[in-house]
Amino acid sequence: MAHDLDQKCINTLRFLSVDMVQRADSGHPGLPLDAAPMAYMLWTRWLKFHPANPQWFDRDRFVLSAGHGSALLYSLLYLTGYALTLDDIKSFRQWGSKTPGHPERGHTPGVETTTGPLGQGMANAVGMAIAEAQLAARYNRSNHAVVDHYTYALVSDGDLMEGVASEAASLAGHLGLGKLICLYDDNAVTLSAGTDMTFSEDCRRRFDAYGWHTVYVGDGNDLAAIDAALEAARAKSTRPTLILVRTHLGYGSPEQDSFKAHGSPLGEDGVRQTKMKLDWPTQPDFLVPDDVLAHFRQALQRGEELEAAWELRMSAYAKTFPELHAELRRAIDGELVEGWDADIPVFPADAKGMATREASSKIMNAFAARVPAFTGGSADLDPSTKTALKGLGDFNPVAKKAEDLQGSDTAGWGYWGRNLHFGVREHAMGAIANGLAAHGGMIPFGATFLIFSDYMRPPVRLAALMGLHVIHVFTHDSIALGEDGPTHQPIEQLANLRAIPHLVMIRPADANETAVAWRVAMEMRDRPVVLVLTRQNVPTLDREQRASADGLRRGAYVLSDPPKGGPQLILIASGSEVSLIAEAAERLQEEGVAVRCVSMPSWELFEALPQEERDAVLPPSVGARLAVELGVSQGWDRYVGPHGDMLGIERFGASAPADVLLKAYGFTVDAICGRARALLAR
Template sequence: MSRALDRICINALRCLSIDMVQRANSGHPGLPLGAAPMAYVLWTRWLKFHPGNPQWFDRDRFVLSAGHGSALLYSLLYLTGYALTLDDLKSFRQWGSRTPGHPERGHTPGVEVTTGPLGQGMANAVGMAMAEAQLAARYNRAGHAVIDHCTYALVSDGDLMEGVAAEAASLAGHLRLGKLICLYDDNAVTLSAGTDMVFSEDTRRRFEAYGWHTVRVRDGNDIAAIDAALEVARAKHGRPSLIIVRTHLGYGSPEQDKFKAHGSPLGAEGVRRTKMKLGWPLKPDFWVPDEALDHFRQSLARGAEWESSWQARMSAYADAFPALHEELQSLLRGELAESWDADIPSFSADAKGMATREASSKVVNAFVARTPELTGGSADLDPSTKTTLNGQGDFNPPSTKAADQQGSDAAGWSYRGRNLHFGVREHAMAAIVNGIAAHGGLVPFGSTFLIFSDYMRPPIRLAALMGLHVIHVFTHDSIGLGEDGPTHQPVEQLANLRAIPRLITIRPADANEVAVAWRVAMETREQPVALVLTRQNVPTLDREQLASADGLRRGAYVLRDAPDGTPQLILVASGSEVCLIVEAAERLQEDGVAVRCVSMPSWELFESLPQSERDEVLPPSVPARLAVELSVRQGWDRYIGPAGDMLGIERFGASAPADVLLKAYGFTVDAICDRARALLEAR
């Protein structure tokens, strides 16, 4: 490979990128101009991928955490032979384009995760590395390394300032994820100023303290030094690596090293002067020399060879370990075993009942042995969220000696465990499980108290945007948790989760609804699911007298109807309040009021039904409706209508025993009956 061809290829990346930004009159030219050399070295010398099959499972994963530099990624994808055209590049950031402003998973071939909110992509990369480590440890055998790939991320100054990246990097160092390599575009400029205004830490020493291998490349145009740094990083089996590459934002442009180059087009004159500085022809735009395209397109043949070699290894693996091979193939296809839920129990009626978090534990541990894809854990709350996978081992770092002296095979054995421990890192936990899901082969969950979903909202939103099969288990779902007080008592969090498009939120009423909720969570594809569970006991409803909990699949269902099926009043509730409306209905019925009880565990599942089916549950002919839920009213008006009412909470909680709080806030059968009678009298 000649230095001249290297330079031509790097400048092809740079000039395609700035042409895209200029054509759109929108975008971020600075990162592509500065980071093109490191991207070129990685993609042409180290990254294992097949543009002809972007979903080939044993590919290396590449995450552009600095998603604002998307023009560079699209240039790489086009040049290396993914199913992108020059016309796609020319429609950068336009309506209907396959090249949106920030990379979007599932929208553009070759994009692994949706990035842009800084720090998220780096944490996703940690999750991808964890997924690879677990699958390799569980399925590889001596002489049969069928899961063997690396995760790379290109990160920026902004990424490393974000708290989520610090959380994830700390965990990655602790876990000794040796197949995780981050290239840090150290250009010393942010969107609004030089980094010296806000960021003066010694990043290298910080990451070394986390347990990372670090190396500094002092000249971002020195491709030999970048290449050597990647070679050393790949050999560090027992530590993730941070390669700090000193680059120049907007390299070669009139705005080089100025914050204006970050997020503003260079302008026609700026593009002209940049191309002159790089020795690039001024006309036409989007020009790529044949020799550069030929060199990049070698990735197609190289990738096909890699995939063919892997298929041969998989064939030999199938012969040697047929049962393991079949299980692994099922995971890679994302298929649940036919009888995966055969051991899920049904729960007998019990007035005392149990907390739905406890029911969740019983349900999960009844099916976990039949679902090898399930993996997950909590943000240091397993004893409280009840999410331990019994008998499935812990995902732990290998010993230093084993990892450093014997390499990745020895290190891998400690990664077999399916119980993940995230520490007190809720934000990183949610972003990491996104990475695990995006990697493929596993269905991950993360768990914490519902109140801490506030810390997790950005990655929850991104999971919904990406359509990832992620499960969130939120416990301690109301003021019913009691003495911990308002800092830990969620009030507005349900409304917050329900506001996220494509997120399915389920708040089951009892143990049997929990069982169905877990079935829905495991079976749902291309959408995240949030299970919202109680700390306090709730009765297990008598399903011989009430409707089957299978109604949960519809989102809302008639749990108990008026005797003649023509109610005067509809009581609607979710979660722990359902038992209250059932008892209230019995009392009201004694007074001659015809009452229908509706359990409504999931707005999203209910909204997926045709309007005619929703009207069967909440008939428009019955305007007297009372909703009961330990949360804010926001959103409920669509179901109760203008003539309805809601017993909810419009203020923060307090520190007291749960039974005292519930009575003080009006969540009693007597209060519900009084509210219902007032509603009927007002008509």
């Protein structure tokens, strides 16, 4: 049973949340009412954090995967002393407030990741636990545990219904992530009904089958049982834990155990009845008793002491392992070591060339050893995406040979490896990569075919919303992948990705543009980057005859110009089609047409330039413009203008060899020249 102060603290959490929702006339009171006891026990008894420094690196991470319960998180943040005021609490869900409807990373101090789309937060938590395990395995030494923290997530019935959570949980169990602990708010109600309508599986047995340690708490108000469950979870060093806490949605309200308590305010009378039921004063609203605030604010002193102790450990570590300490500090600060890209090759001109996925592999492996924070993998596609980091080990709990540990004397050796094997789990891969980036100390990448970016759109969008440094490597970028056919041939995916705000997509034309693209991706710290790469060989352009590939940094650049005078016609392309327009330009030049070729690997980088610099590449005075891209034409009108044309694809692909497909779909030098002549004849 809870002591009097414990109960006051829990009810303060409950009714700050209820009052937030009621004042906003919008929100979700049900989860805060039922989950407050488990949140209270975690935050006051077990969670390691420092409210005065939300970015302290060795803090525990707390993820509210059930982001609709944001009012509970804001109550916890305010009461424990984060930079939120009671006025912020009262401004819940209002314009310009620090307390938006769902938690937003970077917007509210103490929010680790943006949640709301169910399942994403749980998968993010798996990524955070992977980050902790890999960093601990790499940097910890005997008597020097400088990376040692847990990841906790509060998840709901809805989270566990979402497929991304299943994917991530399966992988977490396989990897034995013992420092991942999920509290399951098992209230048996969703937004529109009880779970008996849609969700009757035995979640405990399901997670047992995943390889998790599971604990059942039959009463969500039983603090002693919750405390014991958390203690047992922390003792399981080789398995993640799911604590199933049986609760009652909207606890104490007239709508208890009804879906009506999920996502609607209780109403003034409902709030009054709930406060009376739980022996809480009906007035004033937003009541925070002095003894409650003093109890919660002990977190400030406790956090200061915890961080100070860690800094002492870091100082001792720096003296004993100065190189490792410097490396870890760079990783924490998101800095790249000087000369990190010194070994990236320059590719000689070659008419046959190579696939940009092949060039990417050479480039990644040229710098990976110099950037220990760089880690990632594919959705079971390494042989095709060419993204394996050679000689850098596999992230896996399976024991490794001593010579593979590079001097590490720490436990968890298998977690040292930097190749992550996600299995056939694209959605989870994207969300886990977000968790790696949000944790810090990592530059994560994930790889799959461009067509399967559709499976990953939610986490790609959330990475852009959060401004996370995640790199996505999407290969097999067009119908030129050939015989696998329309199910695997992307058509609309380039346009889909370009539609996401704050996402940078780069589609390099050849091996040297790919090298610059990787430099941009690694240096781009405040947003995700997508690299779109070919399966088929593309010529490596002769940069002595054409502009430097460094022009990629500008998003679009003049690859070649007519030998005399200004251009009559501008040919624009991205990726593999750049070599086509280059050849077409040479043929048209022989016919007396003055042609400018523009390589446009990234719309987003180009749009970031001042207007006068964009006009220098695409002069407004030249209306005859032809864009060429193996995808839908949507969006290209902004660059070809009212007098231009676009050679794209407005239907699905087909199964045939690549050269047959390109000819059938009109992507040949002859076809481009014909379209250009027709355009000039208008």
